[in-house]
Amino acid sequence: MTHLSKFRRGAAVLASAGLLCGVLGSGAAVAANPASTPAATAHGPYKGRVVARHELTVRTGPGTNYRAVGSLRHGEVVTLVCKVNGQNVRGNSRWYKLREGRYAWASARYLRPLGAAPGWCGNRHHR
Template identity: 65%
Template structure:
């Protein structure tokens, strides 16, 4: 029981830290997602924007799709899932964001679990 109590306390501290990060984060970030693997399976994943100058967001998983916004470096975003798309610098993995837009996965550092594939059958282009 003592061990379980320590886990619960640790989870509360991590949850508080996550909320604090959301409050202190960039004003243009998409709302944060889940904080555990269980929540991720039913909701959204979280990631921090690590692109040097901001991450372009597009209407699809390729540089051929139109840019419809930008995520500021350091912001926390909600990721719905990952998809295969255009290969960019050796990586064809893209993230579909909660709002339906896309960004290249290397622009985002996962916070917690790695996002699942969007569809049961994914393909790379």
């Protein structure tokens, strides 16, 4: 997977920026519970945590037949852009479009939204 290091580096930068904004934003209460703010629950940004036991492969589209472009580790927090119904993975056909430096897709079977889940994607799956 040739894009692995760029993907992880982007995720780390976004996670660091989110922590910094929470600490310097409107106080410790926001950093401790970002879902309590209206922006986090009504319009995003939506976040999800990787719950796969091993690395979660991210792909160019919502199915395992799409090209793998990287992976995420158990416990990583990512930005969820929107959701679609795609290939069924162990009883779950939902896939999330991720934004971690670039767009990628991951099965919802291995991601848990932190707070509200994002809305449905439009007609286009890729960007």
